[in-house]
Amino acid sequence: MAVEAGRTRSGPDVWKRNSRTREARERVIKFLLTACAYLSIFTTVGIVVVLFEETVRFFLDVSIVEFLTSTRWAPQQGSFGVLPLVYGTLMATLIAINVALPVGLLTAIYLSEYAPRSLRRWLKPALEILAGVPTVVYGYFALTFITPFFRDSLLPGIGSFNALAAGLIMGVMIIPTVASVSEDAIYAVPLSLREGAYALGATKRETATKIVIPAALSGIVAAVILGVSRAIGETMIVTIAMGSQPNFGGTPLESMQAMTAYIVQVVGGETPRGSITFESIFAVGSALFIMTLILNLASYWFVRRFREIY
């Protein structure tokens, strides 16, 4: 009996001491987890500091007005007008989005409105595999399959490096992005809207194109913006298949250089660090970062909008 009483008396003491270590452990763990989350802020700060530090150094030598308005990019001769690179990037992006928007959107409609459940469970992972194909592989495919295919069939005058093949394959690359984000938006449209349309005598296609798509529009816009942002930032396809000739005003059948491809070209060459040409990749990188940042924030805003409605 006495022993038992002693045990109950010592119980709270043990518990208290234990609780103190537990509380300390909780605090340490919470601190560590918080640090993990804050790492993302440091990453962004790191990107901004690294990019802008070198960019400022670059703009001490090259006027910012020339950089933004000149249409000649020839680093060896000291001409730093970024527009030809932007032109290359936008040309490939434009072609890509013309593939990815219709195909991605129709795929999303098929997945959410038409596909049988069993097929859907296989199609979505297949799309993910498509998204997971390394971009060097797409680049190889564009260079050694798509371009020769065009040369032998429809477009004999196409260059070995051209914006058309690179853009088309880039479009295939971003189909999964467009499809999966739009599908989320289409999926979020309440069933009652579809039932209302059917009750009024609309067919399945009419319901999909005239009710569901307008209702999911902000999510679809977000998907397209995200796809454009992916295309602008994509590097290896344009490096491999579009070439390394800055070309302002060229046609899609010609070789041109994208912003990302220029960065890869310089880091892969013999350019000494600290030279103005080397600093120029950070200026191009900054321009790229700002373009994608604006697009990503716009996309985020649109996604939140459609989430708030329903």
Added chain:
Amino acid sequence: MAQSGTQVKQPEGGAERPEFKASMSTRYGLDRAFTVLVTVAALVGIVVLVVLVVDVIRDGSTMLSPKFLTSFPSQIFPENGGVYPALIGSVWLLGLTALISVPLGLGAAVYLEEYATDTRINRMIEINISNLAGVPSVIYGLLGLGIFVQLLAPVTGGTSVLAGALTLSLLILPVIIVATREALRAIPGSIREGGFALGATRWEVIRSHLLPMALPGALTGIILALSRAIGEAAPLLVVGVSLYQTYATTGPFDGYMALPTQIYDWISRPQQVFQDSAAAGIVVIMAVLLLANSVAIVLRNRFEKRA
């Protein structure tokens, strides 16, 4: 805007109503055509994938052999070359990236789902993470070049495999965080409350219940993120991956080659034998990725069935 757009259209539809009955066959015809259209669209990606795979297997078949996996690339006898150092380099990158990114990603996700309150800084972190997911990979390369290769050179040894892995880790962190958060969010609150009611602390609930339950979902995201890391070439080119070296990586501070950059190097050489080597290298990397993706899909399907 979208809402008002549909409202403007509705009266137009009403005005056409006299034709409503007469056009039934047209409407059904259009419906059938549309069904075909969406089905074809859904297959476009798959068809391209199949053509691509067949094409690289055909191109790469002359080079593909067990020896291709165990040989060093060769400038003098390119037909005897292989991907050995690139393969070893990619394995090192994969291992180090997983070691760095998985704990950090899980930690950040647990904080955001289980600890964070709706304050301004936490909302900022959220927007920031979704934004980081969209930053081009080549920009991460520039970040890695500035921080890990130049600023932290005494720690990372400059252009080492560690610097490459750190860069890839930052690149895939957002993907891991998003996937883990979704998995955590799917766990009902009653599990947490049950744990608290039994006197468990927050961390005890997380460690004993939430993490094990979230693992299958999180694992899917982690595998997809890591397979993205294996396929990335652009950031590695920027942080100084070797395009040719005569030794295989043996430690975190060694120089390194990687599969995607080796493939890129071969593609950029004009001779046919290098093009074939590139195709064979692609077959190797695609095989690795297909395997990883299949594991992820099986895991998720099992997880979804249970949920």
